[in-house]
Amino acid sequence: MQTRRENRLNKLTRALEEGRSLHLKEAADLLGVSEMTVRRDVATAQARFSFLGGHIVGANDQESSRAYFLYRENSTNVEAKRKACDRAIQLIEPGDVIFLDCGTTLPYMASALTTITPLTVICYSINIAEIICKKPNLKVILLGGEYHPSSASFASDEAMEMLAKIGINKAFISAGGLHFQNGISCSNFHEVRVKQMVMSRAVTNILVMDSTKIGKVKAASFAALDQIDFLTTDDGMDDSHLALFNEAKIVVNPKQV
Incomplete structure (x- = not known):
């Protein structure tokens, strides 16, 4: 017994x-x-x-x-992530086709998609999909493939082929690090080709990231700074960083696109 x-x-x-x-x-x-x-x-x-x-x-x-612990990240810098997402969602307009990246920041944005309709949302992670699939009047496109628990996301050749045929107004991209010399990076290599394909297809690329990640470098580099149009973040950015973004012609926390 x-x-x-x-x-x-x-x-x-x-x-x-x-x-x-x-x-x-x-x-x-x-x-x-x-x-x-x-x-x-x-x-x-x-x-x-x-x-x-x-x-x-x-x-x-x-x-x-140890490499990347999604569930631990859920509880870090929560208010900063919310602020970055609050500012990002102001850039969405009815009728947009948007992409929401994986990670622990953009679920806050997904949760706020309540009044902007009609809207088509493309995603490839479970934590995003389980939120937006419950919301009315949203068209959801979930990319499939092999499941990667490290970021609760999928990746496959078929997903890439599907992305190549989809028009995207605005891509909301997440990252684990942004370095002014080394570019934008994340922790998982399987995410790289998804992010790169999405960014090549989108009219506007918006990086959504809390300010603690500025200056950091992760293992999987996926974009140069000049590949993003806007950054939405919290109020914790150093003035020196803001000056560097201005020099790179990246608009921080725009009111609208």
Whole structure:
């Protein structure tokens, strides 16, 4: 007969198989126990679980999760991400065909797509799709392919072929880093060709990014600065950075396109 602890550990295992990670508080709510109890349970099963940045992951997932941990990123710089998205959504007009990139910033933008209709939204990540598919009067195009848990997104040759046939008014692009010499980058190489194809198809490319990422470089470079038209971000940018954007002729936080 299983003990209550064994039952909880098995429930954690099933939850991780479905979602890859759980925040400590989420695990406590799921199991109906305190966070301290969850910590004690996990400590007795180190062959099955690990703690990473306040999250519980499967022991075998720990190394791959270090590269880019989508679920951990969900809780970082939340207000800055919201501000960047609030400014980006002001650039959308009824009738637009827009692309929403993957990551943890643009879901805030997806959530705000309530009054701008008609609108066609192209996406390739689950966290975006599950939001916009529930909204009325939106046409949604979801690109498919191989699933990549690191960013909850898909990629395939078929998706690229589909993108090559779609006209896009405005592409809202996410990034993990923007460097004035090295350009714009992200953490996942499978995203690169999607971003590049979208940017080549879009009339207007808008980078949506919180200011903490300015000056950073990630492994997968996908664009030069002159390939973006606008940047929407929060109010935390240094004046020196703003001067560099002006020099590069990139409009920061435009009122309208």
